Amino acid sequence: xxxxxxxxxxxxxxxxxxxxxxxxxxxxxxxxxxxxxxxxxxxxxxxxxxxxxxxxxxxxxxxxxxxxxxxxxxxxxxxxxxxxxxxxxxxxxxxxxxxxxxxxxxxxxxxxxxxxxxxxxxxxxxxxxxxxxxxxxxxxxxxxxxxxxxxxxxxxxxxxxxxxxxxxxxxxxxxxxxxxxxxxxxxxxxxxxxxxxxxxxxxxxxxxxxxxxxxxxxxxxxxxxxxxxxxxxxxxxxxxxxxxxxxxxxxxxxxxxxxxxxxxxxxxxxxxx
Numbered sequence: 001x002x003x004x005x006x007x008x009x010x011x012x013x014x015x016x017x018x019x020x021x022x023x024x025x026x027x028x029x030x031x032x033x034x035x036x037x038x039x040x041x042x043x044x045x046x047x048x049x050x051x052x053x054x055x056x057x058x059x060x061x062x063x064x065x066x067x068x069x070x071x072x073x074x075x076x077x078x079x080x081x082x083x084x085x086x087x088x089x090x091x092x093x094x095x096x097x098x099x100x101x102x103x104x105x106x107x108x109x110x111x112x113x114x115x116x117x118x119x120x121x122x123x124x125x126x127x128x129x130x131x132x133x134x135x136x137x138x139x140x141x142x143x144x145x146x147x148x149x150x151x152x153x154x155x156x157x158x159x160x161x162x163x164x165x166x167x168x169x170x171x172x173x174x175x176x177x178x179x180x181x182x183x184x185x186x187x188x189x190x191x192x193x194x195x196x197x198x199x200x201x202x203x204x205x206x207x208x209x210x211x212x213x214x215x216x217x218x219x220x221x222x223x224x225x226x227x228x229x230x231x232x233x234x235x236x237x238x239x240x241x242x243x244x245x246x247x248x249x250x251x252x253x254x255x256x257x258x259x260x261x262x263x264x265x266x267x268x269x270x271x272x273x
Contacts, residue, residue, distance in 0.1 A: 018122050019058075020130035020218040028146060029153045029232040030200030031164030036079045039147045041129035041219075042161060045072035045208065051157070054148045054209030056221055057128045060119040064243055065208035066224050067102035067112045074116060077125045080160045081149075087125035091116040107184050110226040110241045112208075129210060130220045134244045138213070138222055140170035144193055145212045146225065146238075150205030153232075157205060164200050166193040169237040177235045184227065184239075191223045192237035201238045203231035211240045 022038055041057040045065060052072055055065030063074055077087035094117045099109035120126055138144070144166055152158045169177070174192035175185065186192060193211065194201050202209065202225045211223035223240030230236060 019128045020220060021127060022219060028148055028150060028162040028164040028201070028206060029203050031146075031152065031162040033158075033160040034079075034147060034163040037124050038163065039161065040077070040123075040125050040127035041210065041221075042078075042147050044075040044078060044149060046075055047072045051149060051205065053205060053207040054150070054225065055114065056210040056224075057120070057126065058131060058221075059128050060122065061116045063114040063116065064210075064221070064224060065112050065114060066226055066241065067098045067110045068104060068207065074114065076120060077123070078149075078161070079125070082159050087123065089120060089126060091118060091120065093117060105183050107227045107239065108187065108189070111224055111243060129212065130218055131243060132213075132220050132222045136220075136222065138168045138191055140168060140173065142168040142213060144168055144222065145214075146193070146202050146206065146209065147212075148202055148206030148209040148225070150207075150209075151203040151231070164202075166200050166238075167195060168193050174237045174239065177237055178229065178239075181229070186239060189242050190226070191240045191242055193240070194228075194232070194237040196235055198232045198234035198236065201228060201232040 022040055043055045043057055043063055045052045045055055053066065055063045055074070057076065058064050072093070074091045074093065076089045076091070093114050095115035096112060098112040102109040145163060146166060147161060147163045149157060149161060152162060169192040171186050171188070171190065171192065178184065178186060191211065207225050209225045210221045211225065212219050212221050221243065223242055226239050226241050228236060228238040
């Protein structure tokens with residue numbers, strides 16, 4: 001047992017040194033082209049060769065995404081549809097774990113974990129993101145980033161990965177703005193973003209992608225792109241799933257040495273962040 005713990009600790013230490021570090025990052029709708037290597041955890045989910053949505057790499061074999069996109073080929077290291085494809089890597093899935101109480105009507109529990117068919121090697125263009133701890137708080141106005149290949153402001157899919165900076169909207173304010181949505185209530189397991197004037201937000205095709213903050217030059221995922229009324233509309237914040245709402249089930253379902261190291265890794269992040 002002691003030897004196993006030491007091995008797991010070594011794996012965790014390695015993951016801690018790798019996650020959230022974007023070599024190409026010096027610092028959608030209303031967004032801009034992202035420089036190569038800025039968001040190395042960004043993944044795409046494709047079905048029958050067609051782009052469907054986004055996700056985030058959280059270890060060498062696990063991807064976090066939304067529950068409404070969960071059966072696909074995972075594409076990693078893509079910066080532009082027109083190439084070059086030097087850093088491109090694809091993986092099939094060998095396990096899909098979605099929240100059993102996900103509702104496409106209320107959007108509650110909109111979260112899935114995908115296990116890749118084989119681990120990936122970390123590079124400057126393929127790297128995991130760190131995960132926020134359960135007790136993390138994201139106050140109204142907190143500067144956050146969203147990335148994806150979803151529809152942009154000219155209502156077309158961009159050639160290059162897009163990035164956009166958006167402020168967090170407090171949950172009470174977010175619920176007020178969306179109070180006319182009778183069934184889709186903003187809960188404590190959600191987080192919202194968007195300027196009051198609109199103009200900046202994820203859109204169709206960005207679902208499942210990461211909402212992120214930067215802490216001491218380390219990128220940390222705070223949410224998963226879930227739903228909104230339209231895209232980038234005034235007084236209509238975009239709503240995200242807080243990933244740790246899924247952790248109790250996740251801990252129960254995944255039972256392997258690799259998952260144990262991942263759980264230990266997450267526990268360390270709880271302490272660090």
